[in-house]
Amino acid sequence: MRSLALLPLLLGFGVSAQAATDASQWLNRLTQAEQQQSYQGTFVYERSGLFSTHDIWHRVQAGKVSERMLQLDGPVQEMVRVDGKATCVSSAPASGLDQRADASRPTLDPLRLMSWYDLAVAGESRVAGRPTVTIDLTPKDPHRYGFSLSLDKQTGLALKTLLLDDQGRMLERLQFTRFQPAVPEQAQLAASKACRPVQAATSVTTGDAPVNWRSDWLPPGFELLGSSLGRDEPSQSVVTRQVYGDGLARFSVFFEPLAGATAADTRLQLGPTVAVSRRVDTPKGKVMVTVVGEIPVGTAERIALSMRLQDAQAGQ
Amino acid sequence: MSREALQESLSAVMDNEADELELRRVISALDDADVRATWSRYQLARAVMHKELLDPRLDLSAAVSAAIADEVAPAKAGRGPWRSLGRLAVAASVTVAVLAGVRLYNQDEMSGAELAQQQPVQQQSPSMPQVKGPAVLAGYTTESTEAPRAAAPGQSSWNDQRVPGYLRQHAQDAAAKGSESALPYARAASLEDR
Numbered sequence: 001m002r003s004l005a006l007l008p009l010l011l012g013f014g015v016s017a018q019a020a021t022d023a024s025q026w027l028n029r030l031t032q033a034e035q036q037q038s039y040q041g042t043f044v045y046e047r048s049g050l051f052s053t054h055d056i057w058h059r060v061q062a063g064k065v066s067e068r069m070l071q072l073d074g075p076v077q078e079m080v081r082v083d084g085k086a087t088c089v090s091s092a093p094a095s096g097l098d099q100r101a102d103a104s105r106p107t108l109d110p111l112r113l114m115s116w117y118d119l120a121v122a123g124e125s126r127v128a129g130r131p132t133v134t135i136d137l138t139p140k141d142p143h144r145y146g147f148s149l150s151l152d153k154q155t156g157l158a159l160k161t162l163l164l165d166d167q168g169r170m171l172e173r174l175q176f177t178r179f180q181p182a183v184p185e186q187a188q189l190a191a192s193k194a195c196r197p198v199q200a201a202t203s204v205t206t207g208d209a210p211v212n213w214r215s216d217w218l219p220p221g222f223e224l225l226g227s228s229l230g231r232d233e234p235s236q237s238v239v240t241r242q243v244y245g246d247g248l249a250r251f252s253v254f255f256e257p258l259a260g261a262t263a264a265d266t267r268l269q270l271g272p273t274v275a276v277s278r279r280v281d282t283p284k285g286k287v288m289v290t291v292v293g294e295i296p297v298g299t300a301e302r303i304a305l306s307m308r309l310q311d312a313q314a315g316q
Numbered sequence: 317m318s319r320e321a322l323q324e325s326l327s328a329v330m331d332n333e334a335d336e337l338e339l340r341r342v343i344s345a346l347d348d349a350d351v352r353a354t355w356s357r358y359q360l361a362r363a364v365m366h367k368e369l370l371d372p373r374l375d376l377s378a379a380v381s382a383a384i385a386d387e388v389a390p391a392k393a394g395r396g397p398w399r400s401l402g403r404l405a406v407a408a409s410v411t412v413a414v415l416a417g418v419r420l421y422n423q424d425e426m427s428g429a430e431l432a433q434q435q436p437v438q439q440q441s442p443s444m445p446q447v448k449g450p451a452v453l454a455g456y457t458t459e460s461t462e463a464p465r466a467a468a469p470g471q472s473s474w475n476d477q478r479v480p481g482y483l484r485q486h487a488q489d490a491a492a493k494g495s496e497s498a499l500p501y502a503r504a505a506s507l508e509d510r
Contacts, residue, residue, distance in 0.1 A: 052506060056498055069505075075508065081492070086491065250486075270505070288478070292483055
């Protein structure tokens with residue numbers, strides 16, 4: 001019995017040595033595939049009690065990536081993206097989409113990710129009837145969530161993505177149920193009438209002192225990707241926004257003067273996304289600092305409490 | 317040997333997931349009354365979940381009934397205590413033979429709730445260790461996380477007005493730029509569903 005138990009171990013040794021197709025190679029392949037591989041399919045998205053199904057069409061033609069996503073159940077949600085920029089969305093953007101906030105195209109950089117996540121090939125499986133290899137990205141500290149990606153062996157594309165907390169609990173799932181590496185037709189990529197063209201956010205005139213908030217503490221590996229000033233339509237208040245990322249996870253920080261309004265410190269958790277609001281006293285009055293992102297709540301809390309107005313005298 | 321390790325082994329044996337070492341561990345510990353009690357408690361919890369029923373003549377003390385009330389509900393939500401233990405399987409027949417003291421009877425017409433009624437809960441045996449099932453949740457937490465916490469009524473109007481907008485802006489912005497996958501889009505879409 002003992003020797004029998006060892007048998008698969010011995011066999012596995014040779015296989016794993018040969019299959020040194022290591023995790024970072026797979027991630028490189030994934031990034032490449034997204035820029036080179038056309039496909040179409042159906043996927044499900046699930047997070048804390050919410051479940052939805054979507055169609056996706058993704059076409060790469062002469063180096064140009066066009067894609068369209070459409071929610072199949074419930075209210076119509078649609079988005080068309082060309083070269084990584086939304087050209088139309090069916091739902092009214094919260095306050096316009098600021099295309100400048102972070103121009104850097106997010107790509108998976110295994111070398112960078114390796115500093116903050118342990119990358120490993122976790123095994124093989126099957127998703128949407130296709131053989132996959134599972135890559136686990138396990139965070140090295142408690143300030144970010146882990147990912148488990150199932151990549152299509154043939155194309156390298158992610159057919160299943162799980163976000164996991166430090167207890168291994170699943171926070172969200174995106175999983176294909178049907179996948180074809182076939183080029184979609186033009187008609188399938190065309191936006192429906194419900195999809196409204198995206199307009200840039202109403203930006204405050206430039207020349208304003210940019211964002212003069214800085215953080216005393218950030219989780220290691222997170223860098224400022226961009227910042228912007230925007231005027232919120234209904235309230236007309238000027239909202240400062242910063243976006244941070246570690247190469248995989250992202251969070252936004254919003255700064256809005258309270259102007260005498262009563263507001264509370266709150267925490268809100270929606271599946272993978274947390275929103276923590278903290279009032280911060282400045283010489284110009286109270287400012288609400290809200291951290292929104294796919295990071296653990298404790299981390300978001302600490303970031304919110306670490307935000308400081310950089311130079312109260314020089315700013316404005 | 318630690319109590320936790322033993323309880324884990326018990327649980328593994330019950331689920332045919334024990335390895336040889338664990339089986340030995342359990343066999344050698346069977347003389348211990350506490351271990352037997354834990355075993356019957358596990359059996360009962362499992363039986364209720366599987367809509368099987370143990371013969372109540374065996375070891376069903378009042379504490380066992382109390383344990384039903386205390387443990388079955390959370391155990392159900394966690395999909396059972398055995399999920400977390402990936403172990404080598406031992407043939408079912410071996411397990412049954414070893415644990416010959418416990419016999420299973422199928423009484424399909426009786427549900428766990430009825431059993432609980434038959435055995436009124438009496439809290440007079442606090443000596444029973446309250447084992448937290450070693451359940452590792454594989455799915456979502458059952459508690460609702462959709463509601464904002466720590467917001468005093470009347471104070472939260474600003475937050476109610478502004479925070480959803482921030483959430484959407486964060487999600488939509490990521491979706492609008494994210495060329496890496498459909499995930500940011502799906503997140504943004506899920507916010508609109510609410």
